[in-house]
Amino acid sequence: MSHTYKYPRPALTVDCVVFGLLEDQLSVLLIQRAADPYRDKFALPGGFVGIDETLEAAARRELAEETNVCDLYLEQLYTFDALQRDPRERIISVAYYGLVRQVNHQPAAGSDARAVAWHRVDQLPALAFDHRAIFDTAYQRLQAKVQYQPIGFELLPRKFTLTQIQSLYETILGRELDKRNFRKKLLAMDLLEPLEEFSRGAHRAARLYRFNRSRYRLLVKQGLHFEL
Amino acid sequence: MSHTYKYPRPALTVDCVVFGLLEDQLSVLLIQRAADPYRDKFALPGGFVGIDETLEAAARRELAEETNVCDLYLEQLYTFDALQRDPRERIISVAYYGLVRQVNHQPAAGSDARAVAWHRVDQLPALAFDHRAIFDTAYQRLQAKVQYQPIGFELLPRKFTLTQIQSLYETILGRELDKRNFRKKLLAMDLLEPLEEFSRGAHRAARLYRFNRSRYRLLVKQGLHFEL
DNA sequence: ACAAAAGTGTTCCCAATACACCCATGG
DNA sequence: CCATGGGTGTATTGGGAACACTTTTGT
CATH class of the missing domain: 3.90.79.10 (Nucleoside Triphosphate Pyrophosphohydrolase)
Incomplete structure (x- = not known):
């Protein structure tokens, strides 16, 4: 045919x-x-x-x-x-x-x-x-x-540590970021849900978070724009 | 065929x-x-x-x-x-x-x-x-x-007044902008060449400027990013 | 003279940055 | 006990936003 x-x-x-x-x-x-x-x-x-x-x-x-x-x-x-x-x-x-x-x-x-x-x-x-x-x-x-929309989360497992996401951003952007400033900013957006679970690693356990997609959509509607 | x-x-x-x-x-x-x-x-x-x-x-x-x-x-x-x-x-x-x-x-x-x-x-x-x-x-x-690349200039005549470009931005963005801040910011970028020509209008004449494209490319290379 | 648009500086505040130490855990 | 990564607060600064009056020109 x-x-x-x-x-x-x-x-x-x-x-x-x-x-x-x-x-x-x-x-x-x-x-x-x-x-x-x-x-x-x-x-x-x-x-x-x-x-x-x-x-x-x-x-x-x-x-x-x-x-x-x-x-x-x-x-x-x-x-x-x-x-x-x-x-x-x-x-x-x-x-x-x-x-x-x-x-x-x-x-x-x-x-x-x-x-x-x-x-x-x-x-x-x-x-x-x-x-x-x-x-x-x-x-x-x-x-x-990645700097103005939270798509980075799509690369991480559903539950992740703050260090994981920071090093992801560092990898993508190709530069180092300040740990305290990064956490402050990210948490201030109120898009991450802290969980009562912790990563198991070689050393001190890190708290796991997950990205709250519906909250993101809500905030966008209210005029937030995710930045860094 | x-x-x-x-x-x-x-x-x-x-x-x-x-x-x-x-x-x-x-x-x-x-x-x-x-x-x-x-x-x-x-x-x-x-x-x-x-x-x-x-x-x-x-x-x-x-x-x-x-x-x-x-x-x-x-x-x-x-x-x-x-x-x-x-x-x-x-x-x-x-x-x-x-x-x-x-x-x-x-x-x-x-x-x-x-x-x-x-x-x-x-x-x-x-x-x-x-x-x-x-x-x-x-x-x-x-x-x-229009907020992060100077494409707005493509809509204006080659020579334009600051008021013209401001009202263009107001039209596109759908909100009013502060005249002094707008001028300060725009001129600080050093992308506009002031000309020795003036618009003829019903009232006080306004200075004409033109966009300096090659200077724009130069600044971008040096890491500027045009913003608003 | 007056109407209309051009032009110009300062203050305030918030957000970005820079920066260093203690804590918890596993080995 | 020590090595490793987790976690936290403050001081400084630079840029964005708010804000009002004088100048020039045409009619």
Whole structure:
């Protein structure tokens, strides 16, 4: 079965930049391509958009198929349209970026992927197509967005310590933050619920908190804007 | 001549939300559709993307064809993909937003448009397709962006008074600003070049300034971030 | 002369920053 | 008992916000 149109149409794909924390390092999910072009090269997971699915649905489907990653925060990033970005034909790609908790349960390679793995953002291999540019855009967006919307929590387990979230922010922003000021500011926003649970570690136990999403929505309605 | 593909492909369009100042009111460029669907309804200018043009090129071409507006600041906004956004078939639209100076030289209706006109953003008619949602997204983006990047200048003539730019910001943001604080802050950024020219008006003449784009780029490199 | 817009400084307050020590726990 | 990370308060400062009058010009 084939499909005929009066005018030629660009093909449409989605590509996903999925961030996660692997051993306290900000990392990105990459596949190793199983097919040409760029066979064996590293690339972002992604693929063609079905005629009856939304872009986000396509992104989630491809992620699930190629990497077995699902249930993640996902947001449209930008649409990449350079004329020669794909050597085969004109392909326009809508990029999404995503954040996942618990990188622990390792991704599994699926269709189109010879392998799937997390790669530290500061040690990325060369990427196929214009995927390096897509990644750069996503990383910039993450750095910018994390400062005025509380999306950082999407990368942490549901219960986390203040030190965990601080070092997450330090990792993303690439600079150190003052512990006392960070805690003061974060707690003053009144978005974290202190729990009666404590982390078990090598040393003194730290209190666990969880992010209160409904309170966040309430405060936003009242005109709060999360900052740092 | 026709084109055949193995899998069905969504059609791809661009739509443009072009802002301008008309009689000191923030306004948007709308066409009145000449063809079905939504014949005679108001809509954003836009159209199909050619196989050999970038999205931005398509946006500029459609704008020129339909409205005779060209040479404007244009930036990708978001890609709209709801399954039923067009009654004919699956169409995905990459939206751009633009800013033009000198709304004076009136736009001219071209292909696909029965009429073209500026409409105050607070008095928009009903729009075809999901164009209302696209407009809302663009307006929000403009409001957000104008506060941390000096794009407001794109809406003013090259030479302008401080009062002009203040009232522009008041219009976009929808609130009043303190004259002394606004001037102090703006001038402190050292992005405006005072000219030895003055506006001629009904009353006291006001000094004209112009935006120094290269100085802006320099300061950004040095780590400035424009704010309000 | 008067109406209308241009132009100009100071005070106050809050929020961001800088900064150092004690505490609890596991090994 | 000691090493490691958890937890806490204050003083300073710089920038944002509030605020009113004089000047210039055209009519």
